[in-house]
Amino acid sequence: MLRKRTNRDVEIPTASMADISFLLLLFFLVTTTIDVDTGIGLTLPPPVDDAEEVKIKSENILKVLVNAAGEVLIDDELTSVPQINQIVKNKLKANDKLIISVKVDRETPYRVYIATLDQVKQAYAELRDEASVARFGVSMKQLTREQLQQIRDLIPQRISLAEPERTR
Amino acid sequence: MLKFKKKQASTKQAIPTASLPDIIFMLLIFFMVSTVLREYDVKVSFTLPSATQIEKIDNKRLISYIWVGRDGRVQIDDNLVLIPEIQSIAARKRQQIPNVIMSLRIDEGSKMGIVTDIQQQLRKGDALRINYSAMQKL
Numbered sequence: 001m002l003r004k005r006t007n008r009d010v011e012i013p014t015a016s017m018a019d020i021s022f023l024l025l026l027f028f029l030v031t032t033t034i035d036v037d038t039g040i041g042l043t044l045p046p047p048v049d050d051a052e053e054v055k056i057k058s059e060n061i062l063k064v065l066v067n068a069a070g071e072v073l074i075d076d077e078l079t080s081v082p083q084i085n086q087i088v089k090n091k092l093k094a095n096d097k098l099i100i101s102v103k104v105d106r107e108t109p110y111r112v113y114i115a116t117l118d119q120v121k122q123a124y125a126e127l128r129d130e131a132s133v134a135r136f137g138v139s140m141k142q143l144t145r146e147q148l149q150q151i152r153d154l155i156p157q158r159i160s161l162a163e164p165e166r167t168r
Numbered sequence: 169m170l171k172f173k174k175k176q177a178s179t180k181q182a183i184p185t186a187s188l189p190d191i192i193f194m195l196l197i198f199f200m201v202s203t204v205l206r207e208y209d210v211k212v213s214f215t216l217p218s219a220t221q222i223e224k225i226d227n228k229r230l231i232s233y234i235w236v237g238r239d240g241r242v243q244i245d246d247n248l249v250l251i252p253e254i255q256s257i258a259a260r261k262r263q264q265i266p267n268v269i270m271s272l273r274i275d276e277g278s279k280m281g282i283v284t285d286i287q288q289q290l291r292k293g294d295a296l297r298i299n300y301s302a303m304q305k306l
Contacts, residue, residue, distance in 0.1 A: 017189040025192055028199035037225040037271060039301040047291045106281035110274050113283070114217040114302055121221035161287070 040117055045161065060097045062088065063162075066116055068107035081112060084119035085126075092127055096155070103162035117159070124157050131155055208246055212237025214275035218305040225269060225299060232261050232295075236274040240282055251285050258293025273301040 064084065065073040072079045074087050092098050100120050104113050125140070128151050132140045135154075136147055143151065212235050225231060234254070235243040242249050244257055261268050270290055274283060290298065 014186075014189070018185065018192055021189050021192040021196055025196045025199065028196060028203055032199055032203045037228065037231060037299070037301065038222045038304060039225070039271065039299040040219055040221065041223055041225075041269075041297075041299045044287055044291050044296040044298055046296065047294070104280045104284075106279060106284065108280040109276070110278040110280060110283055111217040111276035113280055114219055114276070114300060117300070118219035118221050118302075118305075121219075125221055 040114065040121065042117075042159070042161075056099060060095065060099055061160075062091050062098050062100050064088075064100060064102045064116065064120070066102070066104045066108050066112060068105045070108070070112045072116070081115050081119060084116060085122045088120055088123040089126055092123060099158040099160050101160045101162050120159060121157070124155065128152070128155050208233070210235055210243065211248060212239070212241050212243050212275075214238060214273060215277075216273060216301055216303050217276035218303040220305045222302050222304055225271070230265060230267060230269050231271045231299075232265070232268050233271050233273055234286065236272070236278055236282060236286070238275045238277060240278065242282075242286070251282070251289060254286060254289035255293040258290050258295040262293065262295045267297065268295055269297045269299055270295050271299045271301050 062075060067073070070081060072081055072084060074084065079087060088100060102116060102120065104116070129140050131154055132138065132143060132151050135151070136143060140148070140151070214235060214237050233244070237243070242251060242254070244254070249257065258270065272283070272286070287298070290296070
């Protein structure tokens with residue numbers, strides 16, 4: 001007795017495979033956020049009680065005071081935020097051991113504080129750029145990693161956040 | 169009548185779709201790998217300030233966020249917290265990730281008082297690496 005063999009196709013249909021994976025793909029596309037975090041990086045000083053007092057000569061400190069109205073006082077001279085860049089840069093050129101001490105009032109808006117920090121960072125960036133041109137003949141952006149580190153060591157950023165206190 | 173027969177190419181006219189799933193799977197795997205599923209819902213509203221000298225944070229897994237909204241509420245992870253609680257939270261984060269970067273996403277109109285308070289708490293909690301989140305100024 002011969003059984004008639006039915007010649008069935010025994011393949012899994014893969015036509016819908018693409019649709020399924022498209023669905024998964026869409027899910028991940030929607031949930032992915034490719035926004036890079038950008039901001040101004042800073043390291044806070046350690047807590048007051050276990051940090052020993054470091055004596056720094058007063059001529060090596062540049063006090064940048066910002067009040068609630070956004071007015072800036074640099075070494076007893078009244079200026080405004082966009083001018084900080086130039087003043088700090090000139091002072092840094094005159095004295096490379098300078099520490100920039102930024103102090104703000106409790107009522108100062110955060111955006112003024114960020115603008116101030118930005119100005120100080122800009123002054124450093126311009127100085128580093130000049131140093132880079134003088135040393136390697138190219139601007140900061142074209143330096144290799146080692147050269148960049150050299151420039152950073154040459155002109156370290158010394159920004160100090162003063163202990164807060166209520167200014168009058 | 170029918171003298172001119174239309175010439176027809178003898179090749180098949182279908183694009184081979186057999187490798188389509190492979191291509192899509194490749195894309196899928198890329199997105200799966202690059203996705204960080206640890207997202208928070210932000211309960212406070214804020215507008216970030218903008219600055220020119222900003223830097224990118226390369227490693228997103230080191231970052232821990234602190235949000236401060238327009239109304240002065242503070243959020244860490246998924247809950248709103250009070251300022252005195254930040255110290256212990258920061259210390260815990262520091263234990264979990266020793267080189268944690270605290271990213272401060274603070275509304276640009278906030279008073280500096282609240283910012284300094286948070287910073288004092290972070291100092292006590294020994295989480296000293298911070299980053300003021302800011303947008304690129306054009």
